[in-house]
Amino acid sequence: MNTIDKIREHRDLTRDELELILTTDNRDAVEYLRQSAREVADGVYGNKIFMRGLIELSSYCRNDCLYCGLRRSNSEAVRYRLTEEEIYECCATGYKLGFRTFVLQGGEDGWFDDNRMCDIVAAIRRQYPDCAITLSLGERSRDSYQRLYDSGANRYLLRHETADPAHYARLHPSEMSFDNRMRCLQDLKEIGFQVGCGFMVGSPYQTVETLWQDLQFIRSFQPQMVGIGPFIPASGTPFADRPAGSVETTLRLLSLIRLLHPPVLLPATTALGTLHPRGRELGILAGANVVMPNLSPREHRKDYSLYDNKLCTGDEAAECRVCLDRRIRTTGSQLVVDRGDAPTAKLKVENLLN
Numbered sequence: 001m002n003t004i005d006k007i008r009e010h011r012d013l014t015r016d017e018l019e020l021i022l023t024t025d026n027r028d029a030v031e032y033l034r035q036s037a038r039e040v041a042d043g044v045y046g047n048k049i050f051m052r053g054l055i056e057l058s059s060y061c062r063n064d065c066l067y068c069g070l071r072r073s074n075s076e077a078v079r080y081r082l083t084e085e086e087i088y089e090c091c092a093t094g095y096k097l098g099f100r101t102f103v104l105q106g107g108e109d110g111w112f113d114d115n116r117m118c119d120i121v122a123a124i125r126r127q128y129p130d131c132a133i134t135l136s137l138g139e140r141s142r143d144s145y146q147r148l149y150d151s152g153a154n155r156y157l158l159r160h161e162t163a164d165p166a167h168y169a170r171l172h173p174s175e176m177s178f179d180n181r182m183r184c185l186q187d188l189k190e191i192g193f194q195v196g197c198g199f200m201v202g203s204p205y206q207t208v209e210t211l212w213q214d215l216q217f218i219r220s221f222q223p224q225m226v227g228i229g230p231f232i233p234a235s236g237t238p239f240a241d242r243p244a245g246s247v248e249t250t251l252r253l254l255s256l257i258r259l260l261h262p263p264v265l266l267p268a269t270t271a272l273g274t275l276h277p278r279g280r281e282l283g284i285l286a287g288a289n290v291v292m293p294n295l296s297p298r299e300h301r302k303d304y305s306l307y308d309n310k311l312c313t314g315d316e317a318a319e320c321r322v323c324l325d326r327r328i329r330t331t332g333s334q335l336v337v338d339r340g341d342a343p344t345a346k347l348k349v350e351n352l353l354n
C-alpha cells in the first residue's frame, strides 16, 4: 500500500513495482489500488462517465496486423463499408440518444480517402456544432491529419500498440513500422488534436518490461485519452490460438494509468466487456471514465470483427441507453450527456469565451 501511495504521489513507478502490482495476490492491496484510482478519477471528473458513440465505418483494411481479425489476409473476414448516408443516420440516432461525441473508426480503407473523409467530417461538424468528432482511421500522412482537423475533427485515437520497437515488429508485418506509428502520434499532437494512444493487454510476446515501457510512454507523451483492453484471439489470424489477455491485469493497469496520468480519459472497453459480463463496470470501478457503445448499423456490427465473440447486440449497443444508465449507476457513477473533453481542452475553450 505504501507503494501505491508513492505511485499516486510521484505519478511514476519502477519496473519492479509494476511487476509487484501485476503479480500480487494480496486482495487488500488490489482493492486499495482500485479505490485510489477511483478517488483520483473522481477528483478530476467527479463521478461522471462520458459516453462516445462508436461508428464502425469499414471492415476493409489494407494492413496486415498479426492480431487483428480485419487484417487484409484474413479470408474469413466479412467486408462491409458504410455509405455516407448510413454514417449520417448513425449520428442522428446517436444525437437523439444523448451522444455528444461521435467516434468514426475503421480499418484502413482507401475508399475513405482525404476528400471523402473531409467531406464527411465537415458535414457532421455543420450538423452538430456542439459535438466532438473523434477519428480512429489509422496511419495517414501529416497533411491528411491536418486536412481532417481543418474540416472539423477534434480528437484522434491511434493506439501505439506497444512502446517497444522489437515487440512492435513481432505484432506487425515488416512493411509497418514503429517509427511511423510514433510519427503519426507526434503529428496529431502538434496539429492540435486531442490524442489517444493505447495498447492491448496480454498481446503475444508482451512482458512486464514492455508494459513498463508503455506506461513510461504514456507518462512522457501525456495523451488526452488512453485505450487499453485485453487482447482477444481472432480466428483466421496467426494469433488465433494464443490465450486472451487477463481481465484482472487489465483492471490493474487501468488503475495504474489513472494514478500515473490523472486527467486521462480512459474507456472501459468493449474487449473488457467481451471477456467478463461486468467488465465495463469493473473498469469504471478501477478508474475508467468513458464508455463507447456501438452506434453502427445493427446489420454490420458482427462483421467489424477485430476478435472472436465481440459484444455487439446486448447492453453495449447504443440504443440501450437505459440499460447502460442502470449498469453505470451500480458502480456509483453517473452517465452524462456531455462532450467530455479532457480538462486542458475545456480550459482553453473557457479562456476563449472569457
Ligand code: SAM
Residues within 6 Å of the ligand: 067, 068, 069, 070, 105, 106, 107, 108, 136, 137, 138, 139, 157, 158, 159, 161, 199, 200, 229, 230, 231, 232, 233, 234, 271, 306, 307
Ligand atoms: N485501423 C485503425 C487503427 O489501426 O488504429 C482503427 C481500427 S483498429 C482495429 C482498433 C484497435 O483494435 C487496434 O488499435 C487494436 O489495439 C485493437 N485490436 C485489434 N485486434 C484486436 C484483438 N485481437 N484483440 C483486442 N484488440 C484488438
